[in-house]
Amino acid sequence: MIENLLLLKLIHVLSSTVLFGTGLGVAYFMFMACRSCDPIVVAHTAGIVVVADAVFVANAAIVQPVSGVQLALAIGYSLSESWIVASLALYAVVAACWLPVLWLQVQMRNMARVAVAEGTGLPPRYDRLFRIWFALGWPALISMIAIFALMIFKPTLW
Secondary structure, eight states: OOOHHHHHHHHEEEEEHHHHHHHHOOOOOOHHHHHHHHHHHHHHHHHHHHHHHIIIIIHHHHHHHHHHHHHHHHTTTOOOHHHHHHHHHHHHHHHHHHHHHHHHHHHHHHHHHHHHHHHHOOOOOHHHHHHHHHHHHHHHHHHHHHHHHHHHHOOOOO
């Protein structure tokens, strides 16, 4: 039993590390590439970012709630504990932000690739998508930090 519990904790911590760390890294590199306004830089970086999000973030995003539910039940928590319910609600916020962000990154990558192929600058639509991408990152980041706080402090919220 203890070995299983420790294994669940390890999986949960590692998947949260991949989710949060890759998310921050992807956001940083995408932000810096977008600031360059160079279609070549954006096309290359966005291509890598889309793959990283699809491979690392998507898999960690699946493992995270599965391991979290198993871990909570193994420890003996009820899934109706207020901090668990709040964490799951915040996780839904993260997902609701991340899914459009992934789509936006694909669109931005494609626009940059077209600009490179045609030897033009990034189109005005790119700037609009970038602003939306940037805006969606904040609630996701704040929600992830709040989830970490809930997991550590386990407050009774109601």
